[in-house]
Amino acid sequence: MTSHTSTPLFDEQPYERSFKATIIEKCDNLLGFDRTLFYPVGGGQQGDVGYLTQTNGNRTRIVDTFRDDTNRSLIWHRLGEGHEGLRVGDAIVAELDWSARYLNMKMHTCLHLLCSLIDAPVTGCSIGQGKGRLDFDLPETTLTKEQITESLNALIADRIEVETRLISPNEYDTALALVRNRYALPPRSANAVKMIEVRGIDIQPCGGTHVRNTAEIDRVVCEKIEKKGRQNRRIGLRFVD
Numbered sequence: 001m002t003s004h005t006s007t008p009l010f011d012e013q014p015y016e017r018s019f020k021a022t023i024i025e026k027c028d029n030l031l032g033f034d035r036t037l038f039y040p041v042g043g044g045q046q047g048d049v050g051y052l053t054q055t056n057g058n059r060t061r062i063v064d065t066f067r068d069d070t071n072r073s074l075i076w077h078r079l080g081e082g083h084e085g086l087r088v089g090d091a092i093v094a095e096l097d098w099s100a101r102y103l104n105m106k107m108h109t110c111l112h113l114l115c116s117l118i119d120a121p122v123t124g125c126s127i128g129q130g131k132g133r134l135d136f137d138l139p140e141t142t143l144t145k146e147q148i149t150e151s152l153n154a155l156i157a158d159r160i161e162v163e164t165r166l167i168s169p170n171e172y173d174t175a176l177a178l179v180r181n182r183y184a185l186p187p188r189s190a191n192a193v194k195m196i197e198v199r200g201i202d203i204q205p206c207g208g209t210h211v212r213n214t215a216e217i218d219r220v221v222c223e224k225i226e227k228k229g230r231q232n233r234r235i236g237l238r239f240v241d
């Protein structure tokens with residue numbers, strides 16, 4: 001176990017696409033940096049992918065990002081082929097696959113809008129490749145797919161601001177009492193916890209990445225409402241091409 005920490009740049013700079021960092025941990029094809037813009041898989045959102053460039057110009061693909069199992073402050077980047085010669089202490093430049101990340105930011109924010117339409121606790125979440133779904137602890141949905149589609153696109157067209165605010169761990173305890181969506185809780189060990197508010201619509205502590213305004217979200221369609229057990233309804237969305 002290591003005590004190393006990767007500063008999560010994605011929390012405060014979700015629109016930045018590249019960054020410089022130093023390698024602080026290495027284990028086979030896994031690298032830990034002192035800072036990173038790459039979001040580690042969590043809360044249903046996929047880990048970021050992209051590229052790493054060494055000072056000699058060698059370029060290597062980063063195929064996954066995740067937190068260390070025991071030291072949750074350390075973020076690992078899994079490398080693709082051709083990662084020879086990288087050492088702890090090396091300086092690197094890394095760049096996000098922005099189209100994949102931005103799609104995740106848009107869908108993640110869209111799922112906050114979906115939360116605001118359904119009055120039930122969220123028990124699961126999945127986001128990736130322009131699709132997203134939430135599981136609700138709910139015996140029956142009163143809304144149809146068409147109604148959900150219409151309401152979501154109306155909220156997107158309303159150009160609602162999405163605010164990110166950092167709160168202290170004490171405030172977090174109070175905020176937790178209000179939370180319906182326990183799938184994407186930010187790490188409790190943090191000095192500050194990220195609160196996301198889609199103004200007047202939804203407020204949650206959330207560790208994911210979000211857009212600044214609902215106007216950025218693409219037109220969406222509610223693809224299905226599935227029955228997953230007596231007390232569970234799964235609602236799936238995808239962006240219209």
Ligand SMILES: [Zn+2]
Nearest residue numbers: 108196206208
């Ligand atoms: Zn979120």
